[in-house]
Structures are given as C-alpha cells and as structure tokens.
Amino acid sequence: MTSEANSAQAEWWNAAGEGWANAQDVVGLVLQPFQDTLVARATQRPRTRVLDVGCGTGAVTRGIAEATNAECTGVDIAESMLKAAVQRGGAEYIRADAQVHTFDRQFDLVVSRFGVMFFDDTTAAFRNLLKATTPGGELCFVTWRTSDENPFMATGSKAAARYFPDAPPPDPDGPGPNRLADPDKTRRILEEAGWTNVAIEPLDRTCTMPENLLTTYLSNLGPIARAMKEAEDPGKVMKEVRSAFDGFVHGDEVRIPGACWQVTASAPL
Numbered sequence: 115m116t117s118e119a120n121s122a123q124a125e126w127w128n129a130a131g132e133g134w135a136n137a138q139d140v141v142g143l144v145l146q147p148f149q150d151t152l153v154a155r156a157t158q159r160p161r162t163r164v165l166d167v168g169c170g171t172g173a174v175t176r177g178i179a180e181a182t183n184a185e186c187t188g189v190d191i192a193e194s195m196l197k198a199a200v201q202r203g204g205a206e207y208i209r210a211d212a213q214v215h216t217f218d219r220q221f222d223l224v225v226s227r228f229g230v231m232f233f234d235d236t237t238a239a240f241r242n243l244l245k246a247t248t249p250g251g252e253l254c255f256v257t258w259r260t261s262d263e264n265p266f267m268a269t270g271s272k273a274a275a276r277y278f279p280d281a282p283p284p285d286p287d288g289p290g291p292n293r294l295a296d297p298d299k300t301r302r303i304l305e306e307a308g309w310t311n312v313a314i315e316p317l318d319r320t321c322t323m324p325e326n327l328l329t330t331y332l333s334n335l336g337p338i339a340r341a342m343k344e345a346e347d348p349g350k351v352m353k354e355v356r357s358a359f360d361g362f363v364h365g366d367e368v369r370i371p372g373a374c375w376q377v378t379a380s381a382p383l
C-alpha cells in the first residue's frame with residue numbers, strides 16, 4: 115500500500131495527523147477559501163466521480179460530495195488523517211500512496227488542496243493520477259507559492275528554528291509545502307506526466323480565524339506544533355513564540371494572507 119519511497123512521508127504525516135485531527139474544525143475554517151475554490155470547480159459542470167488526493171481529514175472530499183451528485187473518494191497515505199475522515203463520513207476513503215496505487219475505477223475530476231507536494235517522485239505520481247482519470251477528465255489542485263510570499267508560514271518556520279538549531283535548510287525540490295512553488299517546474303512535471311492544457315493561475319486569499327483559536331492552530335499544526343511536541347515544557351514554547359504572530363491579529367480576528375497557485379490540466383482524449 116505504501117511504496118518504499120514514500121514510507122518516510124507516511125510516517126511523518128501519520129504523526130502529524132493527530133494534530134490535524136484535533137484541530138480539524140479550525141483548520142477547516144482557515145483553509146475554507148481554498149475548499150471553496152475546489153468546490154466551485156467541481157460544480158462548474160456535472161461530475162460522475164471525483165478523487166481528492168492527499169485528502170487528510172476529508173474536508174474538501176465532503177464539501178464536493180455535498181455540493182455535487184458525484185461519487186467522491188478521498189485517498190491519503192496517513193492512517194491518522196483518514197481515521198478522522200472516516201469518522202465524519204460523507205464520502206469513500208482509501209488509505210493508499212497516490213503515487214503508486216492502482217485505482218479500480220477512473221475519475222472525471224481529480225482535486226487536491228495542498229496534498230500533492232509530498233511525493234518522492236512527483237512526475238510518477240501525476241502519471242499515476244492520469245491513469246486514474248477518464249479521457250478528457252480534469253485535474254485541479256491548490257498549492258502554496260514560496261514561503262517568502264506566505265508570511266504566516268515563514269513566521270512559523272522562523273519562530274520554530276530556534277528549537278531545531280541543527281536542522282538542515284529545507285530542500286526546495288524535496289517533499290514539502292513549497293515544493294510546487296515554481297510554476298515553470300510544475301508545468302514541466304505535469305506535461306512530462308502526460309497532462310495537457312496546463313494552466314497555472316495565482317490564487318490569493320485571506321484566511322481567517324477567531325483570535326482565541328490561534329494557539330489551538332499553532333499547537334496542532336506545522337513547525338510550532340513539532341517544537342512543542344519535542345519540548346519538556348510545551349507551554350513555555352507557546353509563550354516564547356506567540357508574540358511573533360501579533361502582526362496577523364486584527365482585533366478578535368487573525369488574518370493570514372495565503373499566496374497559492376491554482377493549477378488545472380486535462381487528461382488527453
């Protein structure tokens with residue numbers, strides 16, 4: 115089920131999934147604008163079967179299932195993520211490595227919200243997803259632009275760096291949230307994998323949450339959550355880093371500028 119190549123990612127996401135599941139309501143709130151983008155795409159025309167890749171706790175899968183008459187399937191490599199998705203239901207969920215899994219049917223729309231940047235071999239993964247798409251079917255995913263264009267992300271990494279002084283700098287070509295930040299590279303990968311009509315458009319949205327949920331968000335997701343997990347006194351970590359995020363707080367609301375790409379492509383007829 116998990117290819118040798120992606121087993122480290124499976125392990126990583128399985129550990130991270132606990133936090134995502136704990137905080138899934140606030141994550142859903144923060145990332146809602148990108149769910150809306152994918153739901154809007156799904157409702158543009160009738161769909162029969164939709165696949166959500168790296169579906170995590172299943173918010174987008176459920177959102178599309180509710181908005182369309184399509185049969186919706188979420189695929190994710192991490193058991194902890196899928197457990198949360200299955201608990202909420204609303205769609206079918208498969209635990210598998212999307213890079214290598216042989217899907218037993220084809221989908222006329224393949225979507226992903228931030229779930230396609232973690233493959234060992236991205237071209238092989240998109241080739242595999244093309245096999246799972248009907249001729250003329252569509253791909254639509256949302257992916258982060260650079261960390262510099264996403265100041266909340268950069269603030270988290272910078273604040274957490276003091277707790278991981280020996281960590282190597284992130285490899286821009288390795289699995290990670292900004293892996294598909296370069297649109298030329300993304301286009302090359304998709305075309306090499308066999309997709310056509312590749313279109314890559316900037317997608318800028320302001321993500322929000324109530325201020326009183328900010329610490330829940332930070333302590334369950336991303337680099338601050340990791341620093342807290344490894345600390346003897348997690349509360350101390352939060353006290354030390356929380357003020358770095360003050361610039362995102364506007365009264366009782368947190369506003370996070372999200373700089374992404376919306377990537378679409380077609381399966382050849």
Ligand SMILES: C[S@@+](CC[C@H](N)C(=O)[O-])C[C@H]1O[C@@H](n2cnc3c(N)ncnc32)[C@H](O)[C@@H]1O
Pocket residue numbers: 120123127128145167168169170171172173174189190191192195210211212213226227228229230232233
């Ligand atoms: C940033 S999370 C996004 C989750 C979800 N799409 C959302 O927006 O809430 C990335 C997801 O991709 C999944 N993932 C990573 N590598 C994968 C692979 N090879 N096959 C399937 N899922 C994978 C992770 O387990 C994780 O749930």
